[in-house]
Amino acid sequence: xxxxSSLAAPDRMTVTSTxxxxxxxxxxxxxxxxxxNFGFRVRCGAPLRFLRSGGGTELLDVVVASEPAQRPATAPxxxxxxxxxxxxxxxxxxxxxxxxxxxxxxxxxxxxxxxAGRIEMPACDDHLAREQRLWTTxxxxxFMHRGDVPLHAAAVETDAGAVLLAAPHHRGKxxxxxxxxxxxxxxxxxxxxxxxxxxxxxxxxxxxLLRIRxxxxxxxxPPGTHSVATRPGRVYIAVDADRRGSGAPVPITAIVFxxxxxxxxxxxxxxxxxxxxxxxxxxFHLPTQAARARxxxxxxxxADAVPTWNLYRPAELGALAETVARVVELCRA
Amino acid sequence: xxxxxxxxxxxxxxxVVAAKDQVSSNLAGEVVVLSLGTGRYYGLDRVGAQVWNLLxxxxxxxxxxxxxxxxxxxxxxxxxxxxxxxxxxxxxxGLIELTDGSDQ
Numbered sequence: 422x423x424x425x426s427s428l429a430a431p432d433r434m435t436v437t438s439t440x441x442x443x444x445x446x447x448x449x450x451x452x453x454x455x456x457x458n459f460g461f462r463v464r465c466g467a468p469l470r471f472l473r474s475g476g477g478t479e480l481l482d483v484v485v486a487s488e489p490a491q492r493p494a495t496a497p498x499x500x501x502x503x504x505x506x507x508x509x510x511x512x513x514x515x516x517x518x519x520x521x522x523x524x525x526x527x528x529x530x531x532x533x534x535x536x537a538g539r540i541e542m543p544a545c546d547d548h549l550a551r552e553q554r555l556w557t558t559x560x561x562x563x564f565m566h567r568g569d570v571p572l573h574a575a576a577v578e579t580d581a582g583a584v585l586l587a588a589p590h591h592r593g594k595x596x597x598x599x600x601x602x603x604x605x606x607x608x609x610x611x612x613x614x615x616x617x618x619x620x621x622x623x624x625x626x627x628x629x630l631l632r633i634r635x636x637x638x639x640x641x642x643p644p645g646t647h648s649v650a651t652r653p654g655r656v657y658i659a660v661d662a663d664r665r666g667s668g669a670p671v672p673i674t675a676i677v678f679x680x681x682x683x684x685x686x687x688x689x690x691x692x693x694x695x696x697x698x699x700x701x702x703x704x705f706h707l708p709t710q711a712a713r714a715r716x717x718x719x720x721x722x723x724a725d726a727v728p729t730w731n732l733y734r735p736a737e738l739g740a741l742a743e744t745v746a747r748v749v750e751l752c753r754a
Numbered sequence: 755x756x757x758x759x760x761x762x763x764x765x766x767x768x769x770v771v772a773a774k775d776q777v778s779s780n781l782a783g784e785v786v787v788l789s790l791g792t793g794r795y796y797g798l799d800r801v802g803a804q805v806w807n808l809l810x811x812x813x814x815x816x817x818x819x820x821x822x823x824x825x826x827x828x829x830x831x832x833x834x835x836x837x838x839x840x841x842x843x844x845x846x847x848g849l850i851e852l853t854d855g856s857d858q
Contacts (some may be wrong), residue, residue: 694797697786701795710790714777717788717795721779 448708457668458556459564459615460625461538470649470659471628476599478668480541481563483685484643490530490543493522498708504590505677513560514706523558527572531559537567549650549657556628561705569625570616570719573703574676576609576624577601578666581752582674583624585614587703590676593736596637599742600741606749616673618719618737622726623670627662674728675752682733686740689731696729697721762852764815764841766834768850771812778806787849796849801826805840807852815841 455462457477463469465483483633499514503525505506513524529543540559545551574587575598586594610627617623622743631646632655641646645664650657678691678699690745691699697720704717730751734744764770772778778787785803787796797808801822808818818841819834826833844850 561852629805693781693784694786697781697797710775713788713790717777717786718779721781721786725781727777748783 425453427462450734459560459627460668468537471552471630473626473629473665473668473739476667477565480538484541485544492524493517496680511701514558525554528554533559533562535563538563546548550652553630563614564615570618570723571615571705574616575611576614578609578671579752581748583609583671584748585676586679587676588679593680595631595633597630597741598726599633600745602645604742604745607664608660616723617670618722620725622673623651624673625670626668633656635656636754676727676729677732680694680731680733682735683735686744687733688747688751691729691731700724762845764838764845766816767814768852769812770809770815770841770850772809772851773851775777776849789848791848800817805837
């Protein structure tokens with residue numbers, strides 16, 4: 422006797438994507454634009470510290486605003502506290518006729534025109550924090566417009582391909598990514614993964630930056646990195662140029678959901694239902710039905726194409742090396 | 755003639771169809787459904803997925819029951835109870851629309 426299926430317990434989703442498909446803007450023959458992030462060839466008059474060398478395709482123009490912006494008079498489509506800042510700094514997103522404005526209460530406003538492939542950053546003194554924010558919501562809106570999928574995850578490169586380390590804030594993504602780095606693996610992204618749904622899904626490497634919690638930082642940057650700043654709640658370290666690699670796409674070999682365990686390290690395949698639930702929670706979308714539908718479809722395609730795993734591990738620094746070894750071993754298998 | 759059943763109650767004579775206000779995906783034999791109105795997400799296992807796939811076009815509940823009985827080793831009465839229970843839950847969550855079938 423085969424029991425009839427029942428409805429799984431519903432889970433509230435919190436997140437999505439822009440709903441607009443677009444044709445990538447390919448810029449050929451511009452050798453001066455070689456720095457890349459998230460698949461973009463990045464052109465910027467101001468210095469950017471966390472770019473990779475080559476591997477981008479579509480042009481992204483980043484400029485600094487010549488004068489302060491005025492907050493839009495329209496209602497925002499999203500407003501949230503920015504992670505890691507004690508709830509003191511908020512981000513607010515406005516959708517306008519020509520793109521978006523992303524306002525932060527400390528740095529200022531970013532104007533994003535995904536169609537044109539252009540982001541305007543605020544003029545401010547904290548260039549590092551400004552660049553770090555650039556590679557969050559503003560860049561995500563641009564690559565979502567291109568059809569790529571954002572996921573709240575770190576990513577590292579093993580010999581089997583890109584492994585996404587997916588978890589909400591403060592669940593050890595950066596700490597584990599840094600452990601991979603210490604053991605010789607390339608860090609592809611620290612907090613925001615840009616996934617492309619090709620026949621074989623790929624990861625488009627993001628900024629070469631790791632923001633480490635002070636309680637897991639021993640005070641000196643590990644080999645292959647250098648310290649660039651200390652900010653409330655995080656120490657910023659940049660990956661050295663010779664460890665960054667290019668921004669070229671890397672095939673995704675696994676998505677690993679980080680979970681805590683008090684009894685050792687274990688990895689097991691994530692059931693489909695829980696994988697979708699977690700991916701949905703860790704995705705990002707605009708609050709429209711079209712955006713929700715598009716994001717949901719993309720995330721299910723991703724889960725269908727890439728093995729998903731639950732990684733149970735102790736939240737202890739002493740367990741990091743063994744955790745890395747276990748992930749690498751399973752991905753090879 | 756007024757219907758005796760409670761509004762929204764699924765019966766074997768009901769005609770049911772997946773609501774427009776949802777998006778679903780097949781995934782390794784299972785189905786995941788997102789209610790676009792509420793943002794809630796639901797998962798259906800393999801048998802539930804087969805029922806769901808029959809709902810993508812309007813279908814009479816009795817026909818869904820019969821399709822499942824043909825495919826699985828299950829008593830018709832038990833199958834009917836389970837199918838009705840599943841469809842009622844889907845209806846309660848706004849994932850399917852139903853009529854009493856009188857216009858079919």
